[in-house]
Amino acid sequence: MTVPTITLNDGHEIPQLGFGVFKVDPAETERIVSSALEAGYRHIDTAAIYGNEEGVGRAIAASGIAREELFITTKLWNSEQGTDAPRPAIETSLQKLGLDYVDLYLIHWPRPDRDLYVETFQQLEKFAAEGLTRSIGVSNFHQPQLEKLLAETGTVPAVNQIELHPAFAQTALREFQEPRGIHTEAWGPLGQGKYDLFGEKAVADAAKAHGATPAQVVIRWHLQKGIIVFPKSSTAERIAENFDVFGFELTSDEIAAIDSLDRGQRVGADPEADFF
Template sequence: MTQIPTVKLNDGHDIPQLGFGVFKVDPAETERIVTDALEAGYRHIDTAAIYGNEQGVGAALAKSGIPRDELFVTTKLWNSDQGTQSALDAIDLSLEKLGLDRVDLYLIHWPRPDLDLYVETWAAMEQIRDAGKATSIGVSNFHVPHLEKLAAASSVVPAINQIELHPTFQQRELRAYGAEHGIAIEAWGPLGQGKYDLFGMTPIADAAAAHGVTPAQVVIRWHLQSGIIVFPKSNSAERIGENIDVFGFELTGDQMAAIDALDAGNRVGADPDTATF
């Protein structure tokens, strides 16, 4: 089986650097698709309450027979559940759906600065961790001012900040802040969510041809070599297998630099400063 490298988090726990995401995976198909991912060698699964597919993830995990200590499971607190009691109730519901007594990582999904509840919610996340319901806690889609507001109110630094990140939107300020403060960076939408012709871009296409791999494999490899935790998603067993088969080649310094140069501030998802869903 593929040996996936791990990243050491600021709380001392390890996270597999390459995982499998289930954003927009049909709940009715989730068990089958996650089963395919586990059979391909993935042990890190990323879901969220709002995805509606935690139950399917849990069913696949249970059916797999893989020991719990070999799995890394992430879920996320949805915006409508921010606030102390709501967050405490939400983790219990997620654990029930997943069929687990704890998750390895629990994230605040969005800051929702208009609600101004994320600092209170972070205190609840600490309670959740201390109760053993989440091994590590972190955030998603937090900008530097959001992180600084947490830091002013709590000595607990998020283990992870999961953010939109792909070659034309590289989030260098957030990555630098994370490096300075010990916050590991995870990329969602690492392949651009198909919203632009990422795979046709010359540095990516050329690297794929040079190594005899797919453009998607090149982009995943770029994330890994950049020190980013990444979890591509696919409904296709063939592509699920391809996306984990990225450890037999290494991008050269020139190839990495050429992809780095694609950064264009091209956000394709919602802006955390203004998102109100």
């Protein structure tokens, strides 16, 4: 089963379907990521604040999979923004992951109240030039912060990783960033179980029509819309099930029906109001 790839604005390719480890217990991370790698995932998304980079690193080391076959993302936490803190932060992440470089390094949150994200991104530009990361991007940025980065730095972020699911489709932000070469990654792609997404008629009907699970239908919706997506699960069966989404294709009517579920319903933190 071959996962489609997307070519980023810097020429590097990213697998469109990956595996996320947000809120994965550090003690369980090696087992869970190993299950994901065994299922076929080659794109793993973690972050310093998750506290599980070491477990990801152990799973990578134990897998025997060649480094060039993997795509590993991690993120810079808010307290490490500025001019001096990002370098020790990425070096620590690399040490924990057991890697010489990551494929993608992101500013985790913009923290517009501190207004350090431009100088922080300029440090990420240096890391890319030095080979500590292949690509650089951002997470949870709104249009004003993206506009400022584009105006004041020399690099267009490769991605913006944002909360995105059928009830919160982020259409306006996507319409701004994607024509400018910033690809969209979805966190919380299944709504984090905070509303009855799988009970929605549009999702349930598509699942029945294709002999698929509701989760598979929603993941497929993301993929067909060109979004980079990484669902998470702690069980090997569900991990494999979420990867098995390439044997069917949603119709245009099914896509439109799921699109109609958008009601601006954020279920996670608001980057403009919730600061960490």
